[in-house]
Amino acid sequence: MMKIKIKTLCVLLSALLVLAVSSVFSSNAAMCIYTGNVQQSTNGGVSLKDATMIQKYLAGVISLTPYQKVAGDVNGDLTLNLKDATMIQKYLASLIMEFPIGQYIVYCVIEQGALYTDYCSGAATVGTPVTITSIPRGGIGPYSYSVTVNGNPIANTSTNPSMQNTAVWTPSAVGTYDIKVVFTDRLENSETVEIPNYQVVNNLESGIAQVKDFYCNNISPEQYDNLTFTADGFMGTAPYEYQFSLNGTVVQPFSSKNTYDLEYNSYPAPMNVNQILTVEVRDANSTAPYQSKSITFSYSPRLVG
Ligand SMILES: [Ca+2]
Numbered sequence: 001m002m003k004i005k006i007k008t009l010c011v012l013l014s015a016l017l018v019l020a021v022s023s024v025f026s027s028n029a030a031m032c033i034y035t036g037n038v039q040q041s042t043n044g045g046v047s048l049k050d051a052t053m054i055q056k057y058l059a060g061v062i063s064l065t066p067y068q069k070v071a072g073d074v075n076g077d078l079t080l081n082l083k084d085a086t087m088i089q090k091y092l093a094s095l096i097m098e099f100p101i102g103q104y105i106v107y108c109v110i111e112q113g114a115l116y117t118d119y120c121s122g123a124a125t126v127g128t129p130v131t132i133t134s135i136p137r138g139g140i141g142p143y144s145y146s147v148t149v150n151g152n153p154i155a156n157t158s159t160n161p162s163m164q165n166t167a168v169w170t171p172s173a174v175g176t177y178d179i180k181v182v183f184t185d186r187l188e189n190s191e192t193v194e195i196p197n198y199q200v201v202n203n204l205e206s207g208i209a210q211v212k213d214f215y216c217n218n219i220s221p222e223q224y225d226n227l228t229f230t231a232d233g234f235m236g237t238a239p240y241e242y243q244f245s246l247n248g249t250v251v252q253p254f255s256s257k258n259t260y261d262l263e264y265n266s267y268p269a270p271m272n273v274n275q276i277l278t279v280e281v282r283d284a285n286s287t288a289p290y291q292s293k294s295i296t297f298s299y300s301p302r303l304v305g
Contacts, residue, residue: 003046003092033105033140036088038064038072044104051088054080066188070140076101078142078186110139110185115193116215117179120293122199123212123234129170132179134193136165137218139185146182171200193219209236209283214293216277223302227262229277229295236283243280243290254282267299274298 036046038053054072056062058081064072072080074087076099090096113135117124124130132154136143146161147154147169154169161184171177179195204210212234218225233240244252244260247268252260260277268275275297280290 029109031107031109033067033071033107035071035099035101035103035105036074036091038068040068040071046088046091048089048092051085051092054085054088055082058082058085066186070105070186074099074101105140107140108138110183110187110189110191111137112191112193112220113137114215114217114219115179115181115195116213117195117198118213120211120213120215121195121197122201123204123210124171124198124200125203126171126174126200129168132167132169132181134165134181134183135217136183136185136191139189139191140187141185143183143185146184148180149177151178151180174200174202176200204235206235208289208291209233209240209281210291211279211281211293214279214295216295216297219297221297221299223267223271223299224264225299226264227297229260229262229279231258231279231281231293233258233281233283233291237285239284241282241286243282245278245280247276248278254280271301272298 034044034046036050037044038050039047041047050072053062053064053068057064057069057072064080069080072084072088074084074091077083087096087099091099115132115134117133118131119128132147134145134147142163143165144161144163145165145167147167149169149171154167161182165183167181169179177198177200179198180192181194182190182192184190210233212232214229214231217228217230221227229244231242233242239256240258241254241256242252242258243250243254246262260279262277276294277297278292278294280292282290
């Protein structure tokens with residue numbers, strides 16, 4: 001017995017995903033996995049052979065690709081076990097009409113998302129715990145994260161790779177560091193993001209406001225991604241005010257708002273050319289010199305898959 005799903009539905013969903021302008025998903029090559037279709041039959045159908053393949057895999061008789069394992073996890077508990085084989089049998093016997101995970105998974109290729117620290121380069125001092133956050137785009141989660149500094153796994157991370165997208169690193173010496181995160185999705189596809197030349201200093205001048213962090217939600221934007229830049233001030237005297245400039249022109253004057261939203265239709269032309277977004281931070285004593293940080297970014301054409 002084989003149940004064949006309507007493939008056009010999945011194709012349609014893929015197309016809708018492409019049309020949905022979102023910075024969470026990339027439009028690059030939207031793809032589809034038919035759940036239950038462990039044997040990868042081209043019509044996307046599910047048959048008894050799929051349940052049998054899971055059983056053989058569990059018995060160590062055959063191996064399955066990561067793709068096949070995701071397809072076989074029909075109950076969506078992130079593991080492939082006998083429950084999935086049984087559920088496929090129930091589905092074929094029409095005891096259930098659909099799988100808990102749904103009949104298909106639409107996804108895009110894994111891509112660089114965001115990578116940032118709660119102390120930007122030059123704002124971290126020796127002995128300060130620095131939280132490194134990375135956010136992948138695309139792929140199929142959950143993701144695992146391997147975080148290294150100068151090639152060494154972070155000591156206080158209990159497991160590396162870890163399933164947490166944050167890691168805490170406490171620099172013990174002044175210097176320049178390379179922070180690197182490799183994230184891997186359930187299909188075992190990986191992407192690497194990196195902060196090179198991260199500066200750790202001995203101390204900061206406490207009397208004036210400093211930029212504690214400044215980051216963008218997307219480090220490899222495409223044509224129709226909306227971007228959000230976030231900054232935080234510290235030192236000096238709170239509260240802080242923030243002013244944002246794009247390529248030297250003020251686009252958001254000083255205010256308490258610490259984020260700047262760059263809508264995709266406000267991108268400065270042309271594509272693939274470096275743009276510079278600068279934040280200035282001033283504290284309650286605005287006579288103090290403003291501290292500034294910049295992010296250089298560019299955006300590429302959206303490739304419609
Ligand atoms: Ca499962």
